[in-house]
Amino acid sequence: MIAYIIKRLLSAIPVLLGISVIVFIIMALIPGDPATAILGSFATPENVEKLNRDLGLDKPMIQRYFIWLGNMLQGDFGRSFSLNKDVLDEISERFGATLVLAGVSFVLCSILGVVAGVLSASRQFGITDKLITLSVLIGISIPSFFLGMMMILFFSVQLRWFPVSGMWPIYGARDLSALLSHLFLPALALSVVATGVIARLSRSAMLEVLRQDFIRTARAKGLSEARVIWRHALKAAMVSVIPVLGVQAGFVLSGAVYIEMVFQWPGVGRMLVEAILKRDILLVQGGVVFVAACYVMFNIVVDIIQSLLDPRIKT
Amino acid sequence: MALFARSQLAFIGLIILSLILILAILTPWLPLNDPNVIDTSNRFKRPFSEDSILGTDHLGRDLLSRLLWGTRLSIAVGLCAAIIAAFIGSAIGVIAGFYGGHTDNIIMRGVDMLMAFPYILLALAIVAALGPGLMNALIAVAIVNIPFFARNIRGVTLGIVHREFVDAARLSGMSNAKIIINEILPNVFPVIVVAMSTTVGWMILETAGLSFLGLGSQPPQADLGSMLGEARAAIITSPHTSVVPGVMILIIVMAINLVGDGIRDVLDPRLKSGALSTPRSTTEVAKNKSDAGLKTQTLLSINGLKTEFRIGNRILKAVNDVSLTVDKGQCVGIIGESGSGKSVTALSIMRLVSSPPGIITDGSIDFKGDDLLKLSSEDLRDFRGKKVSYVFQDPLSTLHPLYTVGQQLSEAIQSHNHVGKLEKHKKALELLQAVRISNPEKRLNSYPHELSGGMRQRIGIAMALANDPDIIIADEPTTALDVTVQAQILKLFQDLRREKGLALVFITHDFGVISQICDKVAVMYAGKIVETGPAAEILKSPAHPYTARLKSCVPELGQGKRNLIAIPGFPPMIDNMPSGCAFASRCEKVKQNCQSAMVDVKKIGQERAVRCLFPEEIKAG
Numbered sequence: 052m053i054a055y056i057i058k059r060l061l062s063a064i065p066v067l068l069g070i071s072v073i074v075f076i077i078m079a080l081i082p083g084d085p086a087t088a089i090l091g092s093f094a095t096p097e098n099v100e101k102l103n104r105d106l107g108l109d110k111p112m113i114q115r116y117f118i119w120l121g122n123m124l125q126g127d128f129g130r131s132f133s134l135n136k137d138v139l140d141e142i143s144e145r146f147g148a149t150l151v152l153a154g155v156s157f158v159l160c161s162i163l164g165v166v167a168g169v170l171s172a173s174r175q176f177g178i179t180d181k182l183i184t185l186s187v188l189i190g191i192s193i194p195s196f197f198l199g200m201m202m203i204l205f206f207s208v209q210l211r212w213f214p215v216s217g218m219w220p221i222y223g224a225r226d227l228s229a230l231l232s233h234l235f236l237p238a239l240a241l242s243v244v245a246t247g248v249i250a251r252l253s254r255s256a257m258l259e260v261l262r263q264d265f266i267r268t269a270r271a272k273g274l275s276e277a278r279v280i281w282r283h284a285l286k287a288a289m290v291s292v293i294p295v296l297g298v299q300a301g302f303v304l305s306g307a308v309y310i311e312m313v314f315q316w317p318g319v320g321r322m323l324v325e326a327i328l329k330r331d332i333l334l335v336q337g338g339v340v341f342v343a344a345c346y347v348m349f350n351i352v353v354d355i356i357q358s359l360l361d362p363r364i365k366t
Numbered sequence: 367m368a369l370f371a372r373s374q375l376a377f378i379g380l381i382i383l384s385l386i387l388i389l390a391i392l393t394p395w396l397p398l399n400d401p402n403v404i405d406t407s408n409r410f411k412r413p414f415s416e417d418s419i420l421g422t423d424h425l426g427r428d429l430l431s432r433l434l435w436g437t438r439l440s441i442a443v444g445l446c447a448a449i450i451a452a453f454i455g456s457a458i459g460v461i462a463g464f465y466g467g468h469t470d471n472i473i474m475r476g477v478d479m480l481m482a483f484p485y486i487l488l489a490l491a492i493v494a495a496l497g498p499g500l501m502n503a504l505i506a507v508a509i510v511n512i513p514f515f516a517r518n519i520r521g522v523t524l525g526i527v528h529r530e531f532v533d534a535a536r537l538s539g540m541s542n543a544k545i546i547i548n549e550i551l552p553n554v555f556p557v558i559v560v561a562m563s564t565t566v567g568w569m570i571l572e573t574a575g576l577s578f579l580g581l582g583s584q585p586p587q588a589d590l591g592s593m594l595g596e597a598r599a600a601i602i603t604s605p606h607t608s609v610v611p612g613v614m615i616l617i618i619v620m621a622i623n624l625v626g627d628g629i630r631d632v633l634d635p636r637l638k639s640g641a642l643s644t645p646r647s648t649t650e651v652a653k654n655k656s657d658a659g660l661k662t663q664t665l666l667s668i669n670g671l672k673t674e675f676r677i678g679n680r681i682l683k684a685v686n687d688v689s690l691t692v693d694k695g696q697c698v699g700i701i702g703e704s705g706s707g708k709s710v711t712a713l714s715i716m717r718l719v720s721s722p723p724g725i726i727t728d729g730s731i732d733f734k735g736d737d738l739l740k741l742s743s744e745d746l747r748d749f750r751g752k753k754v755s756y757v758f759q760d761p762l763s764t765l766h767p768l769y770t771v772g773q774q775l776s777e778a779i780q781s782h783n784h785v786g787k788l789e790k791h792k793k794a795l796e797l798l799q800a801v802r803i804s805n806p807e808k809r810l811n812s813y814p815h816e817l818s819g820g821m822r823q824r825i826g827i828a829m830a831l832a833n834d835p836d837i838i839i840a841d842e843p844t845t846a847l848d849v850t851v852q853a854q855i856l857k858l859f860q861d862l863r864r865e866k867g868l869a870l871v872f873i874t875h876d877f878g879v880i881s882q883i884c885d886k887v888a889v890m891y892a893g894k895i896v897e898t899g900p901a902a903e904i905l906k907s908p909a910h911p912y913t914a915r916l917k918s919c920v921p922e923l924g925q926g927k928r929n930l931i932a933i934p935g936f937p938p939m940i941d942n943m944p945s946g947c948a949f950a951s952r953c954e955k956v957k958q959n960c961q962s963a964m965v966d967v968k969k970i971g972q973e974r975a976v977r978c979l980f981p982e983e984i985k986a987g
Contacts, residue, residue, distance in 0.1 A: 066478075066479065066482050069475075069478075069479035069482065070479065070482055070483065072479075073479060073480070073483075074491060077491050077492055077494075077495045078491075078494075078495055080495050080496075081495045081496075172644070175643060175644055176643065188620060188623060188624070189616070189620065191567075191623065192567065192616055192619040192620035192623050193615075193616050193619075194571055194574055194575065194578070194591075194594075194612065194615050194616070194619075196575065196578050196594065197594060197608070197612035197615060197616070200594070200598060200601050200608050200612070201608075201609075201612070203601065204601060204602070204605050204608075208602050258644050261644040261645070262644055262645065262720075263763065264758065264760065264763040264764040265763065265764055265765055265766045265767070267645075267718055267758070267764070268756075268758060268764045268765065268766070268826075268829075269766070270647055270648075270718060270750065271716055271718055271750055271751060271755065271756040271758075272750065272751040272755075272777065272778045272781055272829065272832075273747050273748065273749070273750035273751035273752055273781050273782060274747070274777065274781050275747060275781075276647045276743070276747075279647065283766055283769075286766075286768050286769075287766070287767065287768060290768070300484075301483075301484035301485055301487075302484065302485055302486070304484045304487075305484035305485055305486035305487040305490075306485075306486055308486060308487075308490065308579065309575055309578065309579070312578075312579060313598070323490055323494075324490070324579050324580070324581070326494075327490065327493060327494040327498070327581060328498065328580060328581075330494075330497075332494070335490075335491065335494040339483075339487055339490070339491045339494075342484065342487055343482065343483050343484065343487060346482070346483070346484045346487075347482055350482075360768065361767075361768060362768065362813045362815075363767065363813070363815055
């Protein structure tokens with residue numbers, strides 16, 4: 052087991068390097084001159100040249116990549132010019148908020164999605180199945196940002212059940228109940244699409260499993276139908292659901308961008324959009340690499356869970 | 367069109383989508399206000415007000431006009447992104463799949479790298495580099511979707527690249543480019559269409575999302591996403607400016623998804639046969655079944671059982687009027703070719719025939735005086751595994767792959783006896799010892815895939831023994847095993863019968879097995895029992911011509927000179943049964959009246975019965 056974990060961790064290294072290369076290439080494609088972008092179009096040529104030198108932009112591409120990579124490995128992601136702040140400091144301040152939002156959404160969509168899929172499959176063609184299928188269809192078709200806006204309108208403005216936006220109350224205690232009341236709507240809005248995708252997949256995985264011989268064996272043993280479905284069938288279906296949970300984690304983590312904008316959530320996503328609009332390249336670069344790296348690590352955790360579930364995977 | 371008619375929802379989706387597409391195409395010629403004329407004195411006019419049906423936005427621009435122009439733009443951008451992604455992605459996939467080897471390796475590693483990014487994050491990074499703008503958002507969304515197409519198309523290409531027609535094209539000297547265009551592309555095209563139909567919706571959502579964030583279309587040009595983005599500030603005071611574009615996106619994407627599902631369903635051939643419906647926990651019993659139950663003293667008595675499979679318009683009569691009794695401690699063999707209905711008969715006893723499509727239409731199955739066909743599913747659960755248990759044919763697919771042997775055994779014990787953990791463990795060990803598994807303590811922690819075939823079947827038997835049932839039904843338990851293991855398992859069954867005094871229903875196609883362990887035998891053909899009687903007598907002198915032919919198919923040791931004769935012809939299709947004897951068309955002794963009317967069961971001797979007008983003469987024992 053430990054050998055497998057180490058193996059998986061080592062296999063992440065080339066992926067992480069690949070990610071850094073892709074991000075670097077994308078950022079190197081930027082038309083125009085970053086120094087001009089930073090200093091504005093009225094900057095003197097001398098100042099542009101000086102800034103280029105300071106940023107290391109006068110060196111060849113390959114050299115620049117390794118300098119950038121080396122700095123990142125030492126925790127130096129550069130300095131954001133728009134915020135005049137260390138990039139890594141800004142990211143680590145913001146990332147907690149995104150993690151809370153995306154984490155709660157992910158748990159929500161995993162549980163709701165799997166439960167909906169199982170219910171739907173075990174009552175195939177029944178009224179429950181049809182209702183769930185219809186809700187899932189709406190869920191995967193609705194833009195999360197529109198859903199978020201409608202939620203604010205209905206639950207926050209009309210019913211006044213939840214605060215309109217933000218992560219914390221402007222005045223008052225920053226305790227758990229304050230956080231939860233601020234978190235509920237954005238987390239729900241963010242989880243809807245992923246819930247739909249997971250429910251669809253769980254349904255088809257369950258239908259596949261329910262036709263298998265070992266399900267008939269379980270029934271021949273005289274097990275209750277609940278046990279047949281929620282233990283025997285679900286455990287086997289999870290083998291094909293869990294990898295999709297990994298993919299959906301990526302959707303939730305990056306889809307948080309929209310929700311953070313709608314609900315004014317102080318996370319990395321909103322930071323990225325603001326940085327893109329201000330063309331604060333270092334901040335974008337750092338944010339993208341950081342979030343992508345977290346996602347890679349999360350997928351390793353998913354793989355390890357998968358290997359614990361399925362003894363047939365050689366560890 | 368006929369394809370869509372099958373699914374009403376897909377059809378509705380298609381109609382909605384067509385309407386929207388027509389509106390989007392016709393937009394420039396419709397009598398609309400200019401979408402970009404600013405009229406600040408008429409800001410935020412409500413819907414259905416004078417000269418603006420949907421009202422106006424924060425700059426007093428006509429919402430209906432902006433909506434239609436925005437729809438046009440959103441669909442166009444989404445479609446373009448889908449086409450670009452499909453084109454480049456499919457090209458990459460075909461090349462990787464076609465050339466294989468290093469080319470494939472390098473390309474797919476690159477694709478994997480792209481997929482390591484969270485989806486939207488990559489699009490953001492690309493837009494960050496190219497700068498905000500609708501064209502750049504389109505490019506970003508297309509690039510992000512390329513890996514999806516590349517992966518899918520590569521998989522399909524790999525599947526066909528070694529097929530005969532591709533080899534034939536190679537041998538005929540076609541160039542690689544020509545093979546790809548003439549042979550590969552036509553075959554992967556349907557997959558590309560399906561992949562596109564399932565992704566266009568996402569791509570419209572994604573481009574709308576980027577525009578919503580202000581990274582896509584720039585004012586005054588507006589797609590649905592940027593309309594929503596601009597309306598966000600006024601969400602509380604003038605919600606209609608948000609609702610209008612938001613609902614439009616929802617409708618478009620939903621219609622596309624409906625159509626996409628329809629296309630996928632049509633291209634998935636398994637849906638058509640009805641095979642995709644999953645079996646319920648118990649076989650359905652027809653409500654109008656007659657009360658044929660006879661209260662008998664026998665342990666198990668099946669009377670006039672009829673089990674059918676209803677697939678579409680076809681009715682397959684798998685078990686057609688079968689009657690059979692099993693006494694305490696008796697071993698009854700059911701023998702027949704595959705498809706003769708022997709397994710379905712056995713599964714009917716447990717009500718485990720897959721349903722749908724299976725349904726028990728008539729007859730009764732009395733166990734100690736109770737009709738099993740009338741049990742509620744709760745009572746049936748109490749019966750399964752406790753009174754009668756079942757040993758299945760293929761022990762690999764019938765054991766749960768993810769639970770250990772110990773877990774599966776304890777579960778079988780637990781399901782009918784609430785016992786403590788220690789006792790369960792003890793009992794599980796006893797069961798493994800009972801089926802002669804060496805080192806049982808260690809085996810409890812093994813998974814099925816870690817065991818040999820014979821060992822797995824022993825586990826299956828141990829599970830069947832868990833609650834000391836009165837009857838074990840063994841459905842070809844040795845067919846999947848090799849000959850020596852087969853002999854061991856048969857011996858195990860014999861021993862267990864003797865030790866525990868349980869009755870055995872043994873299903874097989876092998877007369878050798880019957881002769882070894884059965885007291886009584888029932889020969890099945892095309893859903894009917896054609897002959898029953900004591901095993902030894904039937905083996906010595908079969909009465910039904912079919913039994914005789916079946917017996918002579920079996921090689922016997924030390925009788926090398928005898929010719930093995932296969933039975934000519936095939937059994938009749940069970941959805942189209944002849945009116946007379948089902949075996950008549952293959953029978954050597956067929957006479958005219960064999961085919962005219964149903965042949966009834968006739969008693970011959972004290973314990974024997976045969977369904978034949980002209981049975982073989984019985985040699986005196």
